[in-house]
């Protein structure tokens with residue numbers, strides 16, 4: 001709507017549109033809302049069912065956040081968004097900065113503003129980490145969204161990525177059954193980017209935690225299957241607003257997105273049957 005207004009205004013005043021829209025006034029409240037929003041591209045359910053067409057460019061995704069997780073067209077690797085950069089952890093184990101024209105079928109990003117921080121004690125596995133983080137979330141308010149960054153040296157870091165899929169796309173569990181690649185690192189310094197979705201998000205995403213990792217030297221990363229560390233620093237961004245972007249594509253519109261794929265999601269997220 002703002003864009004249409006801007007075009008009309010530009011036409012009426014015969015001024016270049018770029019100059020006009022760039023100076024579009026934003027109230028303080030609007031600017032705050034923009035930072036305090038978890039922006040979601042499509043649904044984890046559409047991705048799980050095999051909708052891998054990118055619906056937004058990386059360059060546009062960056063307008064909605066500087067921190068987050070996701071994947072790329074054809075599930076061509078795991079996405080880690082950190083400090084405003086979008087990294088692509090590929091199925092061959094390498095990491096590159098994603099091209100701005102690369103497209104995205106699923107992602108969650110936000111502008112990170114630290115609300116809480118915690119020093120995490122020795123943690124032996126991913127489930128212990130979930131328990132620790134969930135306690136902080138419960139104390140602060142479990143019905144908000146949280147983006148969390150955890151930095152440290154990880155004694156164990158098991159991640160996965162996957163090979164790029166070609167059409168016709170298979171569902172994600174079938175694609176991962178043959179094309180998932182796992183990488184096990186030891187004593188690796190880096191950052192975990194984690195998203196917490198509240199319990200009621202089961203139809204649009206997955207309730208609870210979703211973890212991605214990138215090494216400090218930006219050469220290794222992926223979707224975390226397991227980890228361990230002696231101590232680490234966690235920062236939490238509690239977020240009140242949720243914004244979702246959907247595809248108008250006919251194929252997307254034919255999908256039955258209320259179908260319960262929670263078992264398939266659990267399998268693809270955790271490797272557990």
Ligand SMILES: [Zn+2]
Nearest residue numbers: 078211212223
């Ligand atoms: Zn993931």
